[in-house]
Amino acid sequence: MGDGIKTRAVVLGGSLAGLFAARVLSDAYDEVLVVDRDLLAGVQEPRRGCPQGKHINGLLTGGQRAIEQMYPGITEELFADGVPKGDLGGTVRWYMLGKRLQQQTADMLCVGASRPKLEYHVRERTQALPNVRLVEQTDILGLEATPDRSRITGVRVQRQGQDVEVLDADLVVDATGRGSRTPVWLEELGYPPVPEDRKKIGLGYVTQYYRLNSDPYQGDLSINVVAHPGLPRGCIFAKTEGDRVEMTTYGILGDHPPTDQAGLYAWIDSLGIPEYTEALRDAEPLTEPVAFRFPTTMRRRYEDMPRFPQGLLVTGDAVTCFNPVYAGGMTVAAKSALVIRDHLHTGAAPRPLEYFRDLARTVIDPQWEMTNTVDLSFPGVEGKRTFKVRLAQAMAKRTIIAATRDGKVTAAYMRAAGQVERPETLQRPAMLLRILLQSLRGPKTLPPRGVVRRQRQTV
Known part of the structure; x- marks a missing residue:
């Protein structure tokens, strides 16, 4: 890490991806600073810097388990704060292809927290760490690098009403979301453009x-x-x-x-x-x-860069923005932090390209391929419909048809969609046979569950 006695990591962005990164970095660095232009401490409402905080942000089970690894006991804290819970296959009622799926418990815990509520609890746990400090209401201006531009050494910031200053850092982690300036900063430092898929x-x-x-x-x-x-x-x-x-x-x-x-x-x-x-x-x-x-969906393929400066990582939506209706963003951010943690285990600063390749292989690729397959099922969405994509679409349709008849198929499908198991698990021989046999019978129409009227209280 750094040459001084104390080491410092600086996280750009105080949303969930930044907080998750700060949590794992706190185990490896003497000091972790989280820089954001918003007021963060104590906020329980949607923030200006997180406009999606006003909307549903589904937390998949894979994400819940990753968050629990980083913050043991936080799930029960949420429940104690009035957050409801359920099971992704058993107590979530799914309608797909216009048909209701059979419900069956899948051991897939659902945490029904709003985005601001979840962010508040994660932030409280993060800022309680003795070596983490929030640098609030501060604009992020750019990166500082060594003269040969091979290593990032800090970040230029400006606190409201104050002069520009440089926060020295042994590691900078960009968690500023879709609008990340890292691709621009890299080109200014002489690096090639970051490959992107949109x-x-x-x-x-x-x-x-x-x-x-x-x-x-x-x-x-x-x-x-x-x-x-x-x-x-x-x-x-x-x-x-x-x-x-x-x-x-x-x-x-x-x-x-x-x-x-x-x-x-x-x-x-x-x-x-x-x-x-x-x-x-x-x-x-x-x-x-x-x-x-x-x-548009967006993926920045940092793993394909021929070279990349030391001392800089990127995480969360700053790497990949999936179609948000699949609810994968928070889960990918949490899993990405665990990948960062895995690259800190030696006590040395992580090697960026090794991190990006590991991130792509273990976290991003499965979710990107699954959501891309669904997106391309809509004829008006432009993109290459390769044989692999068409085969995956046909398999997905058969799986959904089978799930209208068989709760075990629903549970297996939800374990893949919830990022607990990889999509390939649906192709295991026993499950594949189950899907094919049930889907040949065609979709089953289940009647609506109905609505129970509540008795109005009279004074």
């Missing part, structure tokens, strides 16, 4: 919070409708803390939900899910509908 999906979604006067769940945690080529609209309708329901509905390729209340309700009706329509009939809106646009 795919236009034209996603738009709208979120609103409610308090319900009925119970559409009947023991379930969430009712999720997944968009498909026949109806490229979807919705997540989930319980969250504070006896609230969080609803995010979406459409792709420019077909976006409206933000006026009547129009939004009509959009929800178009999904054809009676539970939604009945639950919203007399629901109490707690917020105004809020829109978000996500035009």
